Amino acid sequence: MPRVTLQTIADDLGVSRSTVSNAFGRPDQLSDELRLRILTRARELGFSGPDPMARGLRRGKVGAVGVLVDQGLSYAFSDPAMVTYLDGLASELHLAGFGLLLHYGTGVRADAELISRSAVDAWVIASLPRNNPSVEAALAQNRPLVVLDQPVLPDVPVIGMDDEAGAASAAEHLLELGHRRLGVLTTPLQPDGYQGIADSKREERARYDVASSRLAGIRRATTAAGVAWSEVPVVECAANDVDTGALGGWELLTLDAPPTGVIALSDPLAIGALRAAEELDVPVPSSLSVVGFDDIPAAASTTPPLTTVSQPRYLRGQLAGAVVRRLLNAQPAEAPAAMPVELVARASTGPPPAAVAKAE
Amino acid sequence: MPRVTLQTIADDLGVSRSTVSNAFGRPDQLSDELRLRILTRARELGFSGPDPMARGLRRGKVGAVGVLVDQGLSYAFSDPAMVTYLDGLASELHLAGFGLLLHYGTGVRADAELISRSAVDAWVIASLPRNNPSVEAALAQNRPLVVLDQPVLPDVPVIGMDDEAGAASAAEHLLELGHRRLGVLTTPLQPDGYQGIADSKREERARYDVASSRLAGIRRATTAAGVAWSEVPVVECAANDVDTGALGGWELLTLDAPPTGVIALSDPLAIGALRAAEELDVPVPSSLSVVGFDDIPAAASTTPPLTTVSQPRYLRGQLAGAVVRRLLNAQPAEAPAAMPVELVARASTGPPPAAVAKAE
DNA sequence: ACGGACTTCTGAATCGATCTAGTAATGAGT
DNA sequence: ACTCATTACTAGATCGATTCAGAAGTCCGT
Numbered sequence: 001m002p003r004v005t006l007q008t009i010a011d012d013l014g015v016s017r018s019t020v021s022n023a024f025g026r027p028d029q030l031s032d033e034l035r036l037r038i039l040t041r042a043r044e045l046g047f048s049g050p051d052p053m054a055r056g057l058r059r060g061k062v063g064a065v066g067v068l069v070d071q072g073l074s075y076a077f078s079d080p081a082m083v084t085y086l087d088g089l090a091s092e093l094h095l096a097g098f099g100l101l102l103h104y105g106t107g108v109r110a111d112a113e114l115i116s117r118s119a120v121d122a123w124v125i126a127s128l129p130r131n132n133p134s135v136e137a138a139l140a141q142n143r144p145l146v147v148l149d150q151p152v153l154p155d156v157p158v159i160g161m162d163d164e165a166g167a168a169s170a171a172e173h174l175l176e177l178g179h180r181r182l183g184v185l186t187t188p189l190q191p192d193g194y195q196g197i198a199d200s201k202r203e204e205r206a207r208y209d210v211a212s213s214r215l216a217g218i219r220r221a222t223t224a225a226g227v228a229w230s231e232v233p234v235v236e237c238a239a240n241d242v243d244t245g246a247l248g249g250w251e252l253l254t255l256d257a258p259p260t261g262v263i264a265l266s267d268p269l270a271i272g273a274l275r276a277a278e279e280l281d282v283p284v285p286s287s288l289s290v291v292g293f294d295d296i297p298a299a300a301s302t303t304p305p306l307t308t309v310s311q312p313r314y315l316r317g318q319l320a321g322a323v324v325r326r327l328l329n330a331q332p333a334e335a336p337a338a339m340p341v342e343l344v345a346r347a348s349t350g351p352p353p354a355a356v357a358k359a360e
Numbered sequence: 361m362p363r364v365t366l367q368t369i370a371d372d373l374g375v376s377r378s379t380v381s382n383a384f385g386r387p388d389q390l391s392d393e394l395r396l397r398i399l400t401r402a403r404e405l406g407f408s409g410p411d412p413m414a415r416g417l418r419r420g421k422v423g424a425v426g427v428l429v430d431q432g433l434s435y436a437f438s439d440p441a442m443v444t445y446l447d448g449l450a451s452e453l454h455l456a457g458f459g460l461l462l463h464y465g466t467g468v469r470a471d472a473e474l475i476s477r478s479a480v481d482a483w484v485i486a487s488l489p490r491n492n493p494s495v496e497a498a499l500a501q502n503r504p505l506v507v508l509d510q511p512v513l514p515d516v517p518v519i520g521m522d523d524e525a526g527a528a529s530a531a532e533h534l535l536e537l538g539h540r541r542l543g544v545l546t547t548p549l550q551p552d553g554y555q556g557i558a559d560s561k562r563e564e565r566a567r568y569d570v571a572s573s574r575l576a577g578i579r580r581a582t583t584a585a586g587v588a589w590s591e592v593p594v595v596e597c598a599a600n601d602v603d604t605g606a607l608g609g610w611e612l613l614t615l616d617a618p619p620t621g622v623i624a625l626s627d628p629l630a631i632g633a634l635r636a637a638e639e640l641d642v643p644v645p646s647s648l649s650v651v652g653f654d655d656i657p658a659a660a661s662t663t664p665p666l667t668t669v670s671q672p673r674y675l676r677g678q679l680a681g682a683v684v685r686r687l688l689n690a691q692p693a694e695a696p697a698a699m700p701v702e703l704v705a706r707a708s709t710g711p712p713p714a715a716v717a718k719a720e
Numbered sequence: 721a722c723g724g725a726c727t728t729c730t731g732a733a734t735c736g737a738t739c740t741a742g743t744a745a746t747g748a749g750t
Numbered sequence: 751a752c753t754c755a756t757t758a759c760t761a762g763a764t765c766g767a768t769t770c771a772g773a774a775g776t777c778c779g780t
Contacts, residue, residue: 005736016760021738030758048500052479053422054736057413058765062479064424064461077443087437090462097474100462101424104454114457119412119422119479140408365766376730381768390728414766418735 004047013041024050056119065098065324066120068105068138070128070191079240080296081266081313082127085148088317089124096325105134107191112137122324124148129191129207144327148320150209157333159320163210166309166341167217167263170291173307173343174261175225179289179352182227183252183259184218184234185245185269187211195247198236214265214293233259237269245272246279253280253288260288260352267292267299270306274348285350295344304347311341364407373401384410416479425458425684426480428465428498430488430551439600440656441626441673442486445508448677449484456685465494467551472497482684484508489551489567504687508680510569517693519680523570526669526701527577527623530651533667533703534621535585539649539712542587543612543619544578544594545605545629547571555607558596574625574653593619597629605632606639613640613648620648620712627652627659630666634708645710655704664707671701 002008010017015034022029023038056062067086069076076082090100101120104111105128115137122144125135130151138145139153147158174182189198189206206212219229233255237248245264249272252259264270270292274284282288284304292299295310316339326333362368370377375394382389383398416422427446429436436442450460461480464471465488475497482504488495490511498505499513507518534542549558549566566572579589593615597608605624609632612619624630630652634644642648644664652659655670676699686693 003736007736017737018739018761019759021736022759025738034758046502048497048502049476050738051417051736052477053413053417053420054765055477055738056479056765057411057417057736057767058738060765062413063474063477064479066459077437077447083437090464094464094471094474097477099426099474099478102450102460102462104450111454114423114454114459116409117412117415117423117457118459119416119424137408142406142408363766367766377767378731378769379729381766382729385768394728410768411766414735415768416735417737417766418768420735 004045006050009038009042009045009047012045013038021050053119061121061328062119063098064101064120065093066101066103066115066118066123066138067126068103068115068123068128068134069126070105075239076126079266079268080298081294084296084313085126085317085320088314088319089148089321090317092318092321093324096321103134105132107132107134109133116140122146122328124320124324125151127210130209131207144324146320146323146327146333148316151207152209157323157327157336159316159323159336160210160338161311161316161341162338163213164217164220166293166311166343167214167265168221169217169341169343170263170293170309171218171221172225173291173345173349174263174289175221175227177261177289177349177351179259179261180227181257181259181261181352182218182222182232183255183262184215184232185248185252185262185264185273186215186234186236187240187265187269188238189236193238194236195238195244196236196251198234200230202236203234211265218263237272240266240268242268242272242275245269246275247272249273249276250280253277253282258282261349262288262290264290264292267294267296267306267308270308270348271298271302274302274306285348287353289349289352291343291349300346302348307346307349308344309341310344312339315339364405366410369398369402369405369407372405373398381410413479421481421688422479423458424461424480425453426461426463426475426478426483426498427486428463428475428483428488428494429486430465435599436486439626439628440658441654444656444673445486445677445680448674448679449508449681450677452678452681453684456681463494465492467492467494469493476500482506482688484680484684485511487570490569491567504684506680506683506687506693508676511567512569517683517687517696519676519683519696520570520698521671521676521701522698523573524577524580526653526671526703527574527625528581529577529701529703530623530653530669531578531581532585533651533705533709534623534649535581535587537621537649537709537711539619539621540587541617541619541621541712542578542582542592543615543622544575544592545608545612545622545624545633546575546594546596547600547625547629548598549596553598554596555598555604556596556611558594560590562596563594571625578623597632600626600628602628602632602635605629606635607632609633609636610640613637613642618642621709622648622650624650624652627654627656627666627668630668630708631658631662634662634664634666644708647713649709649712651703651709660706662708667706667709668704669701670704672699675699 006017006020010020023035112133123138125147127149149160235248235251237244262273273290277284277288292306292308295308299306299308323333366377366380370380383395472493483498485507487509509520595608595611597604622633633650637644637648652666652668655668659666659668683693
């Protein structure tokens with residue numbers, strides 16, 4: 001049994017294919033009476049509308065925006081901040097009639113190949129490392145493309161925040177409270193699963209721009225306050241989740257001279273640090289202050305509630321969608337200004353313990 | 361500047377379009393030397409491979425599987441069980457070269473329209489209510505289709521579990537411990553945002569098959585044990601998350617005759633119930649037993665660790681992917697057997713308090 | 721020197737729609 | 751009665767690839 005196409009219906013009804021096409025796509029081009037007859041007969045014949053592929057070819061649009069996410073889906077979606085971004089993105093694009101085509105941005109050759117073969121109208125890169133073949137593949141398609149967070153690419157709009165300033169404000173918050181002994185818990189710097197102290201070489205070679213900028217912000221703030229960067233231990237966590245954060249927290253808190261203030265580059269890591277502190281019987285905030293990043297919903301209900309750098313994530317997702325739409329309409333997409341960040345001071349931070357403060 | 365196509369390259373090199381096509385898709389059809397020349401020139405001209413749409417039209421495949429999720433993305437992805445399903449699904453399909461095209465399955469007319477217009481090779485319905493226009497739209501495309509969990513549809517393979525048996529075993533577990541006063545916390549029965557006691561009418565009209573089956577299982581078990589179903593309060597939660605679960609938990613625990621055993625139809629709801637118990641100073645498990653459903657990762661580390669009905673979610677996602685692949689290869693997809701379920705007894709359940717047990 | 725078997729490449733049909741330009745018919749205005 | 755619009759529909763080119771049937775050339779064995 002051959003497939004039902006516009007032609008099938010046209011022949012059946014004795015009208016031209018164009019007319020049938022118009023019945024679906026341009027109701028004003030034919031009489032209501034005929035249109036109704038066509039639609040009815042189409043339904044009877046089991047025709048569910050013009051073939052999306054053929055229409056896509058002719059029109060030059062498919063109604064899908066490709067999204068490249070890091071690693072596995074569970075990884076991407078176990079990060080609450082990412083979920084919120086994607087939710088904002090999806091809602092905005094959905095309104096404009098686009099679906100989200102999810103692909104792994106692993107950078108593996110076969111995956112990059114897949115990306116080249118994907119029928120989409122535009123691409124959104126959702127927080128990937130630099131020098132990623134998957135990203136190259138998406139770029140090569142010469143379609144509109146926007147980046148969420150990272151990587152920073154020439155001539156590509158990035159929807160990001162002022163990571164450096166945000167991180168600096170987190171550090172300044174602790175410094176102003178009197179902390180001199182700081183520690184950092186960072187999200188991965190390279191996609192290689194490394195866990196542990198990140199030396200300066202590793203820091204320089206970072207392939208995640210966001211982590212890079214945040215570290216730079218902290219470095220700037222500490223240096224300005226007279227705290228040498230070399231004395232700030234940076235522990236890299238292999239994944240961005242609470243368990244891994246707890247691991248990193250242990251590592252920081254069991255150092256010979258443990259920090260009195262910890263800056264985590266994400267809330268899950270910060271929550272992990274809180275857990276580590278609890279497990280090690282280090283009271284927060286009296287003996288240890290913890291600052292997070294992103295202000296995910298859970299941040300408000302930790303014990304104690306987490307001080308964190310807030311950013312409008314849903315909004316940023318939406319903005320990314322809006323920029324994609326502009327680009328698709330061939331409107332210039334002035335690179336949007338970085339979104340504002342704001343430190344939300346809750347109860348996980350306070351002055352350092354007197355003893356340590358005096359020892360300085 | 362016109363677009364670069366196979367023809368552009370063919371003309372440039374003085375070969376036929378077919379040969380250029382073969383250079384990309386069938387390396388054995390031409391000499392290595394010519395192939396290399398074509399590929400090189402193509403790269404120079406900024407050609408990133410055959411147009412996916414055109415290829416899709418001709419081949420009848422696009423390399424994308426549509427996924428219909430309930431409500432918003434954040435809703436779908438705030439459900440850890442769903443994320444795990446999708447992860448398994450994505451990993452399986454990814455191997456076969458497919459991306460996931462996410463669409464909302466809201467059932468709104470405009471959305472259903474979008475679905476009809478989507479270029480995909482197959483559909484996966486990820487846990488939607490019955491009588492959903494979006495599902496109809498996907499079905500109408502006459503493409504391979506599988507359902508994850510719900511809705512149950514004639515002639516459509518469902519990747520599900522034996523919800524009734526699982527729920528029954530949860531109820532039996534409590535009954536065997538001696539509980540006679542049970543309460544149920546259910547996920548939505550209808551997609552209308554209702555929160556509160558679900559009467560029998562609402563139960564009958566449920567549009568979520570999974571919740572329906574689980575309730576039926578509990579009913580069977582309680583009835584068999586001589587506990588009248590009409591005496592088991594069923595509180596419906598408007599959303600499947602911890603906060604909403606806590607709300608429902610409050611409602612159950614502040615009844616005139618509060619239950620000593622609560623069966624939650626999902627782990628987030630169960631965790632919410634634990635929180636409500638804590639807030640109300642009801643000790644678990646000495647005064648209250650709580651059973652969850654799904655065994656999400658968080659279930660093992662609640663206080664106390666949650667007794668829950670475990671099911672292989674990642675595996676089920678993969679299985680769904682495998683079934684899609686079979687269907688795409690026109691192989692018959694014998695409806696796969698329902699996956700095994702298993703009650704994992706942890707510390708959130710125990711015998712009912714003596715006083716209440718005696719009172720019965 | 722001839723038939724067969726390869727290898728390498730080409731021509732043309734085809735996938736299923738959209739869309740521009742144009743035809744035929746009807747009605748309105750002068 | 752003649753022009754000019756408007757409405758309702760159609761013919762045919764087009765989007766950019768894939769693929770099958772064959773053409774042209776090369777190599778081999780007899």
